[in-house]
Amino acid sequence: MRYITAPWREAYVRSAGKSRGCVLCRAGKARAGASAHVLLRGRQAFVLLNKYPYQTGHLMIAPLRHLASPEDAPAALLNEMTALLQRSLKALRTAYAPHGLNIGMNLGRSAGAGVADHFHLHVVPRWTGDSNFMPVIGGAKVMIEDLDATFARLRPLFAARPRAAQR
Secondary structure (H helix, E strand, O other), X not given: OOOOOOHHHHHHXXXXXXXXXXXXXXXXXXXXXXXXXEEEEOOOEEEEEOOOOOOOOXXXXXXXXXXXXXXXXOHHHHHHHHHHHHHHHHXXXXXXXXXXXXXXXXXXXXXXXXXXOOOOEXXXXXXXXXXXXXHHHHOOOOOOOOHHHHHHHHHHHHHOOOOOOOO
């Protein structure tokens, strides 16, 4: 059996049991802004940068309510999360012109969820030939910018009012 390591996750894993309360609930209560890297707050959900990104521009969309699974969520919340996903895709395509995007959820610890009891959607821009192999081979994560720079690049795209769909 081959084992694949993810050393960039060590800081999170070591600190996971030390924080009080849910990290997503705390971020959801924070004002939209750079301190919590919250890009946009909706009525029932919000968009924020992942503190431990797999790739530059890695966003998460989470409900403001502490819910473990989408099956526990009302339809209106899931609809808002879908609208925030569409807005996130547009912002990431505008800001970074990725070749592709990964979108997904990890529900439960055994599925890889770092925050197992507050479901959230990951949106990760990807590029052909990106350096996703570096943490495994070199024990280093290669990012083109830090979280504050990513926030500064994306925040104006979320702050602008979305245009109504044209017919």
